[in-house]
Amino acid sequence: MNLTPYSGMAGESLALVDVYYDFRFWILQQQQVNEGEIEQARCYWLAKAKICPLPPYCRWPVSQLLSVKYAPPVTG
Numbered sequence: 001m002n003l004t005p006y007s008g009m010a011g012e013s014l015a016l017v018d019v020y021y022d023f024r025f026w027i028l029q030q031q032q033v034n035e036g037e038i039e040q041a042r043c044y045w046l047a048k049a050k051i052c053p054l055p056p057y058c059r060w061p062v063s064q065l066l067s068v069k070y071a072p073p074v075t076g
Contacts, residue, residue, distance in 0.1 A: 031038075
């Protein structure tokens with residue numbers, strides 16, 4: 001990083017500012033800041049996934065569903 005001194009108003013000296021701070025660096029910083037919250041959310045949803053109901057059963061194979069434009073209506 002290329003850091004340069006930044007002087008504030010009335011001769012106050014502030015922290016060094018990165019002159020090449022861009023969106024990519026901001027994203028990396030946000031990932032570091034939010035790392036704990038992201039891990040907590042991941043653990044929450046992994047635990048929640050274990051108690052979610054299974055998806056509905058589909059009687060057609062996936063290859064058949066992908067080969068037709070519209071799936072045939074389900075008759076009961």
